[in-house]
Amino acid sequence: xxxxxxxxxxxxxxxxxxxxxxxxxxxxxxxxxxxxxxxxxxxxxxxxxxxxxxxxxxxxxxxxxxxxxxxxxxxxxxxxxxxxxxxxxxxxxxxxxxxxxxxxxxxxxxxxxxxxxxxxxxxxxxxxxxxxxxxxxxxxxxxxxxxxxxxxxxxxxxxxxxxxxxxxxxxxxxxxxxxxxxxxxxxxxxxxxxxxxxxxxxxxxxxxxxxxxxxxxxxxxxxxxxxxxxxxxxxxxxxxxxxxxxxxxxxxxxxxxxxxxxxxxxxxxxxxxxxxxxxxxxxxxxxxxxxxxxxxxxxxxxxxxxxxxxxxxxxxxxxxxxxxxxxxxxxxxxxxxxxxxxxxxxxxxxxxxxxxxxxxxxxxxxxxxxxxxxxxxxxxxxxxxxxxxxxxxxxxxxxxxxxxxxxxxxxxxxxxxxxxxxxxxxxxxxxxxxxxxxxxxxxxxxxxxxxxxxxxxx
RNA sequence: GGUGGCGUAGCCGAGUGGCUCAGGCAAGGGUCUGCAAAACCCUCGACGUGGGUUCGAUUCCCACCGCCACCUCCA
Numbered sequence: 454x455x456x457x458x459x460x461x462x463x464x465x466x467x468x469x470x471x472x473x474x475x476x477x478x479x480x481x482x483x484x485x486x487x488x489x490x491x492x493x494x495x496x497x498x499x500x501x502x503x504x505x506x507x508x509x510x511x512x513x514x515x516x517x518x519x520x521x522x523x524x525x526x527x528x529x530x531x532x533x534x535x536x537x538x539x540x541x542x543x544x545x546x547x548x549x550x551x552x553x554x555x556x557x558x559x560x561x562x563x564x565x566x567x568x569x570x571x572x573x574x575x576x577x578x579x580x581x582x583x584x585x586x587x588x589x590x591x592x593x594x595x596x597x598x599x600x601x602x603x604x605x606x607x608x609x610x611x612x613x614x615x616x617x618x619x620x621x622x623x624x625x626x627x628x629x630x631x632x633x634x635x636x637x638x639x640x641x642x643x644x645x646x647x648x649x650x651x652x653x654x655x656x657x658x659x660x661x662x663x664x665x666x667x668x669x670x671x672x673x674x675x676x677x678x679x680x681x682x683x684x685x686x687x688x689x690x691x692x693x694x695x696x697x698x699x700x701x702x703x704x705x706x707x708x709x710x711x712x713x714x715x716x717x718x719x720x721x722x723x724x725x726x727x728x729x730x731x732x733x734x735x736x737x738x739x740x741x742x743x744x745x746x747x748x749x750x751x752x753x754x755x756x757x758x759x760x761x762x763x764x765x766x767x768x769x770x771x772x773x774x775x776x777x778x779x780x781x782x783x784x785x786x787x788x789x790x791x792x793x794x795x796x797x798x799x800x801x802x803x804x805x806x807x808x809x810x811x812x813x814x815x816x817x818x819x820x821x822x823x824x825x826x827x828x829x830x831x832x833x834x835x836x837x838x839x840x841x842x843x844x845x846x847x848x849x850x851x852x853x854x855x856x857x858x859x860x861x862x863x864x865x866x867x868x869x870x871x872x873x874x875x876x877x878x879x880x881x882x883x884x885x886x887x888x889x890x891x892x893x894x895x896x897x898x899x900x901x902x903x904x905x906x907x908x909x910x911x
Numbered sequence: 912g913g914u915g916g917c918g919u920a921g922c923c924g925a926g927u928g929g930c931u932c933a934g935g936c937a938a939g940g941g942u943c944u945g946c947a948a949a950a951c952c953c954u955c956g957a958c959g960u961g962g963g964u965u966c967g968a969u970u971c972c973c974a975c976c977g978c979c980a981c982c983u984c985c986a
Contacts (some may be wrong), residue, residue: 463915483986496986526984606914611982615913619982656953680984686915704943712916713980722985749935754917755979762923765936772935775949782949803925803933811925815934822934825950829943883945889984890947903951908949 460708481666481681484521485545490728492714509849518561565667573666584700593640661692679705742767748810776854782903790841842882
């Protein structure tokens with residue numbers, strides 16, 4: 454059984470899906486007004502792995518993640534560049550998905566955009582107005598009356614009184630609101646901004662309402678898991694929940710939140726300007742190093758994710774590929790070999806405990822060592838089994854082992870040089886052999902001499 | 912101030928009331944190799960501080976110190 458840490462309850466609970474065997478997940482995606490940074494990459498990867506693991510575990514997963522494409526910052530960016538909001542959001546959304554694809558993050562089953570769901574949002578707001586949970590301020594918009602919903606604060610573990618005390622201390626409050634903590638469901642149109650028709654005049658939706666409406670629309674009442682970065686717990690998710698439940702809907706059964714990426718001990722964020730773009734990080738260290746670095750830290754913890762961490766992870770990825778090279782060089786066939794059950798059990802135990810990827814990764818690398826030992830010992834069946842297990846379990850985490858060019862790429866010219874060197878070695882002409890190896894090294898080729906011949910990789 | 916969380920060996924980072932041992936990176940020594948590479952073995956070193964509970968605590972409890980996040984937009 455899979456246990457997950459539920460933010461609402463503040464403890465681990467068994468995942469008992471609404472429909473046995475099927476898990477529905479909604480994860481808050483980015484607002485696309487800038488290129489993604491490594492923090493966005495981590496969050497997307499964390500949920501990608503949760504999705505993959507649940508599937509590996511036998512669940513049918515419905516995975517939805519939205520993109521916010523109407524928002525103050527998009528409008529501001531469009532104005533600054535003399536472009537339309539659609540141009541800005543389309544541009545940065547394209548970058549977002551392109552980078553995630555490089556990371557091997559699978560596309561969600563559905564990617565709703567705020568602008569495509571105006572009608573469900575308006576309907577939801579209308580329900581709230583009709584039931585007295587929301588009110589109109591002329592010329593300003595529609596607001597949610599926080600007082601009217603008794604569960605407010607439960608998700609983020611805040612008392613309404615404390616919220617009222619701190620409201621206004623950091624941000625100006627519109628005194629026409631009934632309570633300083635009330636928030637906008639619908640914002641009245643302003644000149645030059647995108648707007649839509651509504652019973653309250655033209656305008657655009659508030660931020661929180663889009664996720665309430667879209668998650669319910671696509672996944673239905675009482676969907677299983679709602680996730681996102683932990684900076685969204687308050688106010689975003691608190692508000693989403695309040696709106697949906699106040700309107701009479703059964704909202705998410707479980708809430709999960711992932712930790713932030715830190716840089717030099719501070720949260721990485723666009724507003725602080727202390728970010729590395731995701732693309733730069735992948736360029737510098739590779740997609741698998743990025744994935745492994747993320748998996749080596751529990752998803753709920755804050756983590757540093759800079760060059761130091763990525764370099765270390767890249768070295769570790771090299772061990773995975775080296776294992777496959779050694780296996781191939783030793784002539785050990787792995788396809789179709791069943792996994793070692795005891796290892797899979799350890800892996801499952803770690804992962805079932807709130808997606809304990811660091812433990813799972815530990816099991817994988819422990820198995821890498823054992824597999825190498827088995828190869829050294831000439832235990833071919835044992836090695837085959839352990840290597841098959843490594844490939845399988847790493848695959849469950851979305852980590853391809855021995856992928857692509859590192860293993861079996863053919864290159865006639867390099868093969869010829871390697872053959873020439875082998876011939877030189879056979880006649881003990883080591884000067885010539887070393888000269889050839891130096892040439893290859895200069896071209897980024899590393900040679901490994903094995904009992905069954907020389908293999909090379911980049 | 913409120914809420915949530917964290918402090919583990921040179922670094923990153925799991926985990927557990929006692930059992931030989933997370934794992935990754937780095938460092939030193941060794942085996943293998945013509946030399947390398949890769950691999951394996953060994954070594955190095957830990958649980959913020961002070962109390963308490965206990966036969967025994969890094970693990971439970973209390974206090975303290977330090978750090979981070981959220982309380983405004985934010986993955």
